[in-house]
Amino acid sequence: MYIIIVGGGNVGYYLSKYLLSEGHEVLVLEKDAVNCARFEDDLGSICVRGDGCEVSTLAEAGTSRADVFIAITNEDDDNLVACQIAKFKFNVPRTIARVNDPKNEDIFQKLGVDSTISVSGLIFQTIEENLPAHPLVHLLTHAASGVEIIEIKLHDRSKAVTKSVKQLKLPAGFALMLVIREGQNPQVIGEETAFKSDDRIIAIAPTGKENELRDLLIGNHESD
Template identity: 30%
Template sequence: MYIIIAGIGRIGYTLGKSLSERYDVVLIDINKKICDKVAKEIDALVINGDCTKTKTLEDAGIDDADIYIAVTGKDEVNLISCLLAKKYYGVEKTISRISEIEYKDIFERLGVDIVISPELIAAHYIEKLIERPGVLDLTIIGRGEAEIIELIIPEDSEVANKKIKELKKPEDYLIIAVYEGNNLKIPSGETVLKPGDRVLVLVKKDKSEIIRRMFRGEK
């Protein structure tokens, strides 16, 4: 897969470093000093240029790109470059960061495939943690239809000392990992859940409160 990332701020740098381990990645930034620094740190092609210019995009190999990601600090730059990638060069998937939440609908209407607001994601994350006392960690996946929650099983939990296959309503959730101390196990139906175990549970959003209470022994 060939991925172009425009903007080498914190998000662009982290994303580029991670994706470059698995895919062909090109990074673009208008700041030459940043480009020179990152070129020594990440195994990817780094281009110093303006991502709203066709020459820069072509130098980055836009004709071969499968995904174009714009995460500069300017919404207008992200929008223009995504539209160029999508409408002019035919890139299959475009992803844009936005700073102003109210722009989300506009970006989507204009054809940007995925629009992400770090501020909105953070706000939703904090809100969920407030609403889920006892949850160690939570990840929202898909379009919000499901969540991955992390819990520690207490002594009085109704799931304690039971095999996974003995638990009720398995269609509403899936136990995807069990930690016994620092040891990670991919569970099966025969796995016994013991007090003190830390578990990761994939759960439908509308059932998350019920499942949380079931695992934590709350009425």
């Protein structure tokens, strides 16, 4: 695949290094000469000095034959414009923008960017996963199907304890997949599986409805 990256800072550097090792053709567009020299020295002729929001620069970079276009500068406005020009002027099938202000994630997608990476979102998620007492952990967002994969930890007063999946009567769109118990292999959850305190449940919930599932399994979170 031909992948164009706008922004040759640290993220751009390691990303292009990785993509090259995967056998892709990579081109980095970077405004700063010093940053460009680092690519030239370490990774060969894969960096062009220029503004990735400029139509003429993108034309020379062969953007119209790019399969993926990734804008990862520190400026949200630059990332948005670069992706929009790539998508609407050069018909790049997949555009990805780094979003520095998490509010912009939704806005960028509404404005035509195919996917967004929110740096602060990723940091939140990692911290969330590492908080031991947190009952609900996001594992994965599957944007295309509007679904979240989450992990929920039951405690002794959780609603789901001693109940089976059948008894819980989950609304459509929710599903419980795996139960993980201390010292055991993960088990696929069936209709009759009954839950215990300290069970960790891997579940699917529609995006934005994670708390509904938590209320069903654990109880109203205000009472926690």
